[in-house]
Amino acid sequence: MIRRRASRTIQVGSITVGGAARIIVQSMTRTDTRDARATIAQIERLADSGCEIVRLALPDKEAAAALGEIRRRTRVPLIADIHFDHRLALAAMERNIDQVRFNPGNIREPVNIAAIVCMAKERSIPLRIGINAGSLPRHSTEKELAARMVETALEQIRFIENLDFDLIEVSLKASSVLATIEANKAIAEMMPYPIHLGITEAGLPKWGAIRSAVGLGVLLHLGIGDSLRVSLTTPDPCEEVFTAYEILKSLELRQRGPKLISCPTCGRCEVEGFYDLARAVEERLLRLEEPIAVAVMGCVVNGPGEARDADVGLACGKGRGVIFKKGEKIRTVEEADFLNALLSEVEDFRSGASACARE
Numbered sequence: 001m002i003r004r005r006a007s008r009t010i011q012v013g014s015i016t017v018g019g020a021a022r023i024i025v026q027s028m029t030r031t032d033t034r035d036a037r038a039t040i041a042q043i044e045r046l047a048d049s050g051c052e053i054v055r056l057a058l059p060d061k062e063a064a065a066a067l068g069e070i071r072r073r074t075r076v077p078l079i080a081d082i083h084f085d086h087r088l089a090l091a092a093m094e095r096n097i098d099q100v101r102f103n104p105g106n107i108r109e110p111v112n113i114a115a116i117v118c119m120a121k122e123r124s125i126p127l128r129i130g131i132n133a134g135s136l137p138r139h140s141t142e143k144e145l146a147a148r149m150v151e152t153a154l155e156q157i158r159f160i161e162n163l164d165f166d167l168i169e170v171s172l173k174a175s176s177v178l179a180t181i182e183a184n185k186a187i188a189e190m191m192p193y194p195i196h197l198g199i200t201e202a203g204l205p206k207w208g209a210i211r212s213a214v215g216l217g218v219l220l221h222l223g224i225g226d227s228l229r230v231s232l233t234t235p236d237p238c239e240e241v242f243t244a245y246e247i248l249k250s251l252e253l254r255q256r257g258p259k260l261i262s263c264p265t266c267g268r269c270e271v272e273g274f275y276d277l278a279r280a281v282e283e284r285l286l287r288l289e290e291p292i293a294v295a296v297m298g299c300v301v302n303g304p305g306e307a308r309d310a311d312v313g314l315a316c317g318k319g320r321g322v323i324f325k326k327g328e329k330i331r332t333v334e335e336a337d338f339l340n341a342l343l344s345e346v347e348d349f350r351s352g353a354s355a356c357a358r359e
């Protein structure tokens with residue numbers, strides 16, 4: 001249903017970004033990059049959680065020096081995040097970084113940007129022009145801010161193109177959802193390069209996940225966006241990865257891991273401890289990587305319909321419930337067995353699905 005914008009592709013290590021490639025989930029490390037051991041451990045955790053490209057800050061020479069070991073001992077493509085000092089971008093490329101993100105808001109000298117482009121060209125390393133509203137002069141309206149972000153990005157794109165380089169990705173991020181949407185909609189029609197999406201400084205997970213889902217959801221639904229990062233104030237960047245996949249899964253742009261359909265409950269719910277039941281099912285599902293839709297419903301009003309539409313579903317009633325698998329009613333269970341029976345049917349479904357996949 002969603003028609004993706006036709007963008008050019010770039011290769012970030014082993015990952016293709018843009019064109020018809022899948023939309024790539026990114027995140028950023030929280031560790032001090034100078035601490036190679038801690039950074040490597042966090043990158044590996046991110047990779048295990050499904051993060052496909054990891055960005056890391058390179059604030060100084062020591063961090064750049066640690067990058068060699070980090071690059072050698074990690075498996076996912078890495079992006080060096082560069083501000084102020086273009087020499088750090090050069091140092092990152094010398095250490096085989098897969099992409100450099102620089103901020104034209106704080107690397108302003110054309111000669112310094114040209115030095116980055118020149119080395120990127122020699123080594124075929126893609127560059128991300130990362131426009132961040134926080135690095136631009138203040139604007140009175142969201143519209144003005146969006147226009148300024150677009151103008152800054154286009155200036156940089158033209159400058160880099162004039163140096164005969166086109167391995168470009170562009171990101172326009174603001175903490176304002178409206179400015180981010182406006183800016184990305186506009187630039188998507190003005191240049192052919194892949195777009196990385198994000199709402200910057202989106203906040204703590206409760207707020208940040210919602211603001212990111214609204215902003216990125218609107219753009220993704222318009223077919224805009226080739227990679228994305230959900231920026232959350234959390235010590236655990238894997239939360240960003242989880243949220244990013246949920247946004248993509250909601251729009252059926254990616255399939256990864258389980259989907260839990262559970263009702264909010266209301267005065268009709270006839271199960272005591274329904275919330276605990278749903279939480280216990282969620283806890284089990286969060287350990288799965290393959291796509292599976294599981295429904296847990298509190299009564300017979302919407303229960304059978306949702307349970308029937310899921311891969312495995314439980315429609316609870318008074319003291320008893322009905323389990324459906326792939327639309328078929330397969331058994332009736334007593335309330336005391338709701339959790340165990342549902343999880344056992346989930347396992348059964350998974351082994352059936354993996355047997356089919358092997359055939």
Ligand code: SF4
Nearest residue numbers: 263265266269298299
């Ligand atoms: S399924 Fe039943 S209990 Fe759950 S919200 Fe709907 S009507 Fe209420």
